[in-house]
Amino acid sequence: MSCITSAGVAWAAHGVSWTVDDTTVLDGVTLSGEPGRVTALLGPNGSGKTTFLSLLSGVRKPSTGRIEVGDPPRPLRRMRPRTRARTLALVEQHADTGLQLTVRQVVELGRIPHRRRDATHEDHSVVSEAMQLAEVSHLVDRSWATLSGGERQRVQLARALAQQPSLLLLDEPTNHLDLHHQIDFLTRIRSLGVTTIAALHDLELAAAFCDDAAVLEGGRLVRSGTVDEVLTPELVADVYRVDADVERHPRVARPHVRWAGLIEEGAR
Numbered sequence: 001m002s003c004i005t006s007a008g009v010a011w012a013a014h015g016v017s018w019t020v021d022d023t024t025v026l027d028g029v030t031l032s033g034e035p036g037r038v039t040a041l042l043g044p045n046g047s048g049k050t051t052f053l054s055l056l057s058g059v060r061k062p063s064t065g066r067i068e069v070g071d072p073p074r075p076l077r078r079m080r081p082r083t084r085a086r087t088l089a090l091v092e093q094h095a096d097t098g099l100q101l102t103v104r105q106v107v108e109l110g111r112i113p114h115r116r117r118d119a120t121h122e123d124h125s126v127v128s129e130a131m132q133l134a135e136v137s138h139l140v141d142r143s144w145a146t147l148s149g150g151e152r153q154r155v156q157l158a159r160a161l162a163q164q165p166s167l168l169l170l171d172e173p174t175n176h177l178d179l180h181h182q183i184d185f186l187t188r189i190r191s192l193g194v195t196t197i198a199a200l201h202d203l204e205l206a207a208a209f210c211d212d213a214a215v216l217e218g219g220r221l222v223r224s225g226t227v228d229e230v231l232t233p234e235l236v237a238d239v240y241r242v243d244a245d246v247e248r249h250p251r252v253a254r255p256h257v258r259w260a261g262l263i264e265e266g267a268r
């Protein structure tokens, strides 16, 4: 039986803002997710996706508003760091350990919130399963510093899975992966049952793998709902200035985004 599957937890952001040097990067975002749901966090470059994930993970504190996790909801700011790290895991866009570590050692970092002293049999089993799920078992003794971008991304996922999180936060998790690994990665994530929020640029992947979607633009939430509700040609035109059709995939019962080209300035 898997040690990593989870029932998932609910999460909610209530009027969350983040300001730096008098610039409001995130502006009053209210958004929530149900246990086990996979939410795509969408929006153009600089719209605030990474910032939102950093607030949800507790890496940054909101300037105003609050974040709650669990049922009954618990304020994130009141959780001890160890409890928080057992509850949620973040895979950053450009993760770097800065240390001379092997792949196994990087994945073992995910066990720190669970460990008392020495690694137990369970720690070894979870690390091993996390590496299998992320398809990095063959890299186990390699030096982290020598890995390719896609390999690093999969190792960071294994490290996050080794935390046995109930909430998984992924910042552009597929940007270094080839097509096979993109599909494989998101299929595996879905099968775990862990509540997931993934910042994605690829609308096709969002449509194919996510239950819900939330769109940020200029630090504000401009649309949220199920993927079917959010991913419309109007949304793609308004937010990305791209002319696209959204159809049912002929063989898979999911929406399918097909773009035709850019919308020229002044054409709308």
Ligand SMILES: Nc1ncnc2c1ncn2[C@@H]1O[C@H](COP(=O)(O)OP(=O)(O)OP(=O)(O)O)[C@@H](O)[C@H]1O
Pocket: 020, 025, 043, 044, 045, 046, 047, 048, 049, 050, 051, 052
């Ligand atoms: N520490 C900071 N100081 C100043 N500006 C910041 C800081 N962090 C983020 N920003 C700015 O806030 C905005 C949102 O950044 P963020 O990284 O959250 O966007 P994003 O939607 O994840 O972008 P991308 O799709 O390009 O990764 C950007 O304009 C960014 O330059």
